[in-house]
Amino acid sequence: MNGHVLVDQLAKTYITRQRRGLFKSETKEVPALKGVSLEIKPGELFGLLGPNGAGKTTLIKCLTTLLLPSAGRAVINGHELTRDDNAIRATTGCMLMGERGLYWKLTARENLVFFGALYHLSPADRRKRADDLIEQLDLGEIADRALESYSSGQRMKVAFAKALINDAPLLILDEPTNTLDVPSARELRAVVRQLNDQGKTVIYTTHIMSEAETLCDRVAIIDHGQVLALGTVPELKASLAREAVLRIEGVISSRASQAVAALGGVTRTAVQAVNGHTELTVMAADGAALLPRLIETLTTHQAVIQKIAPEEVTLEDVFIARTGRTLAEDTRAVPASQN
Amino acid sequence: MTHPHSRVGRPTFGQTLSAALAETQLRLINITRYPGQMVMEVVIPIVFAAMPMLLGRASGPDAAANFAANTGTTNYVAYLLIGSAVFTIVSGAFWHVAYWIRFEQETGTLEAVYLTPTSTLTLASGVALYSVIRGLTTAFIAYVIGCLIFQVNPFSGDLLVALLFVLSGLVPLYGMALVFGAVVLRVKESSAIVNLMQWVVSFLMGMFFPVSIFPPLLRWAALLFPPTWMTNGVRSALLGVGFFFDVWYLDLAVLWVFMLFAPLFGFWVFNRVERSVQRNEGIGQF
Numbered sequence: 001m002n003g004h005v006l007v008d009q010l011a012k013t014y015i016t017r018q019r020r021g022l023f024k025s026e027t028k029e030v031p032a033l034k035g036v037s038l039e040i041k042p043g044e045l046f047g048l049l050g051p052n053g054a055g056k057t058t059l060i061k062c063l064t065t066l067l068l069p070s071a072g073r074a075v076i077n078g079h080e081l082t083r084d085d086n087a088i089r090a091t092t093g094c095m096l097m098g099e100r101g102l103y104w105k106l107t108a109r110e111n112l113v114f115f116g117a118l119y120h121l122s123p124a125d126r127r128k129r130a131d132d133l134i135e136q137l138d139l140g141e142i143a144d145r146a147l148e149s150y151s152s153g154q155r156m157k158v159a160f161a162k163a164l165i166n167d168a169p170l171l172i173l174d175e176p177t178n179t180l181d182v183p184s185a186r187e188l189r190a191v192v193r194q195l196n197d198q199g200k201t202v203i204y205t206t207h208i209m210s211e212a213e214t215l216c217d218r219v220a221i222i223d224h225g226q227v228l229a230l231g232t233v234p235e236l237k238a239s240l241a242r243e244a245v246l247r248i249e250g251v252i253s254s255r256a257s258q259a260v261a262a263l264g265g266v267t268r269t270a271v272q273a274v275n276g277h278t279e280l281t282v283m284a285a286d287g288a289a290l291l292p293r294l295i296e297t298l299t300t301h302q303a304v305i306q307k308i309a310p311e312e313v314t315l316e317d318v319f320i321a322r323t324g325r326t327l328a329e330d331t332r333a334v335p336a337s338q339n
Numbered sequence: 340m341t342h343p344h345s346r347v348g349r350p351t352f353g354q355t356l357s358a359a360l361a362e363t364q365l366r367l368i369n370i371t372r373y374p375g376q377m378v379m380e381v382v383i384p385i386v387f388a389a390m391p392m393l394l395g396r397a398s399g400p401d402a403a404a405n406f407a408a409n410t411g412t413t414n415y416v417a418y419l420l421i422g423s424a425v426f427t428i429v430s431g432a433f434w435h436v437a438y439w440i441r442f443e444q445e446t447g448t449l450e451a452v453y454l455t456p457t458s459t460l461t462l463a464s465g466v467a468l469y470s471v472i473r474g475l476t477t478a479f480i481a482y483v484i485g486c487l488i489f490q491v492n493p494f495s496g497d498l499l500v501a502l503l504f505v506l507s508g509l510v511p512l513y514g515m516a517l518v519f520g521a522v523v524l525r526v527k528e529s530s531a532i533v534n535l536m537q538w539v540v541s542f543l544m545g546m547f548f549p550v551s552i553f554p555p556l557l558r559w560a561a562l563l564f565p566p567t568w569m570t571n572g573v574r575s576a577l578l579g580v581g582f583f584f585d586v587w588y589l590d591l592a593v594l595w596v597f598m599l600f601a602p603l604f605g606f607w608v609f610n611r612v613e614r615s616v617q618r619n620e621g622i623g624q625f
Contacts, residue, residue, distance in 0.1 A: 015619055061621055064454055068618045086349070090456040100447025101454075103365065105372045110365075117361030118455035120354040146372070162451070 003201030047216030099155035244287025256301035362465025441529030496577035508569025514601030
């Protein structure tokens with residue numbers, strides 16, 4: 001079956017070597033995937049959400065045959081992983097390492113024609129396909145210049161074109177809008193949506209919540225090598241509908257946020273730095289009842305409140321509720337259960 | 340448009356050949372964008388050969404006589420130039436195959452080509468063909484220019500037999516290069532390994548001297564290297580220094596035995612290492 005992905009209890013454990021002085025070292029097992037199971041239906045635009053180190057790239061590398069899983073099985077486009085790897089590669093288009101997967105001394109056209117040959121297109125087909133993609137992605141003006149003269153965003157576009165060269169029924173895109181400016185990212189998302197409308201299955205990894213929210217039919221939230229939540233965006237939001245979400249902006253110390261996390265009725269908190277101030281997200285069973293105690297606790301702990309507002313549940317809130325942290329790099333998680 | 344996935348990852352011979360040639364073409368296009376590299380590859384073998392050549396001339400007329408007594412030819416200019424030209428081909432095989440793996444690992448393109456249904460065997464064949472074209476071209480140009488500079492006839496002797504030895508020696512050479520490619524893939528270290536191996540092999544193959552002057556153990560070790568037979572075969576065909584088995588076709592037969600086993604051994608080692616790397620950190624990890 002084309003565009004169908006079935007993952008059953010897929011696990012991956014890395015063996016790493018830990019240095020212990022000049023001559024000593026010991027091996028350590030690091031579980032990166034802990035029995036991931038999911039099914040992606042043909043024609044679906046499926047989002048994989050997770051912070052760095054969550055296991056989403058390991059999962060993608062296993063599905064694209066770059067890594068052998070330690071346990072479990074997967075069937076991609078009707079082909080069994082580790083048994084029919086070549087068939088999986090032939091029926092999948094991948095954009096995994098962004099601009100790094102291209103030959104920078106070659107032009108965009110030369111790169112596309114070369115990869116077309118590796119996907120076994122005939123010489124005429126690979127040239128035509130390269131021409132079509134160059135036109136579709138508006139690369140015409142730069143297509144015959146060496147990639148080393150491109151901007152990072154332009155190279156990302158060529159990498160995206162490379163993923164489309166074999167016209168595969170399944171597309172695996174790993175953070176494809178990284179390094180793209182806002183209009184280019186919007187343009188690329190539109191092409192992804194268009195390809196999905198034409199029937200292609202798309203697996204789209206991202207750490208940008210709004211991207212997953214607006215683009216994906218279903219989303220899996222991955223952290224610590226496990227799928228923590230899976231469903232459509234409305235389904236995931238509905239799972240938090242019983243909770244209120246309060247967003248507080250200002251100058252908030254870690255002691256103040258810990259005190260808030262310890263308040264009765266608070267189910268989860270997360271803190272992140274945004275544009276020079278702190279943003280504290282609080283989830284609670286009853287937001288209205290919590291509000292006076294929340295303000296009192298913050299002011300007692302010398303917090304400066306610039307803005308406080310109840311908010312609609314977002315995918316980010318779902319992520320916070322499931323993982324206890326935001327996707328932002330500088331994140332300190334304060335799970336209420338630990339206080 | 341022909342749908343590539345209609346054959347579900349099982350390409351025809353024509354598609355495989357086309358992919359291998361695309362790999363060769365990619366590398367040839369790439370090297371034309373580094374013109375200095377080509378000039379360097381022509382100049383270095385001449386300079387390499389010139390150093391012992393000039394030392395010999397500085398040592399007086401007895402040096403040439405001693406050289407002739409040990410090697411069987413008075414044409415030490417061509418002897419040394421053949422050694423350094425064959426060394427260019429041997430060195431190129433190691434750099435173009437083993438170093439290529441490391442370079443592409445670092446630039447990210449190794450993962451990109453592994454995502455395609457083209458097998459490693461096909462890719463390696465394309466790289467080997469590129470290396471043959473590049474190595475033979477630069478070695479030939481360097482040899483001819485070197486001979487012209489030092490005023491000796493580059494085309495004396497049996498050219499056809501010499502060419503047979505060069506072509507027969509290339510196949511086992513790429514088998515060996517694949518083994519070192521596997522080592523590079525495993526230890527993720529290229530420059531030191533490739534540098535060490537190219538010098539060890541150039542020493543054992545008798546780049547500037549006949550391996551007959553080695554102590555017995557080292558001589559036997561040298562005879563296990565296909566480049567030793569390749570170098571001696573070319574020298575014997577062009578300069579008449581003497582084949583190991585006295586007749587050219589027996590020496591060539593030894594190279595053909597290497598030709599049968601070395602590539603198979605190379606691919607076997609490479610596939611095992613490749614699978615092991617996939618089992619742990621992955622192909623693209625560097």
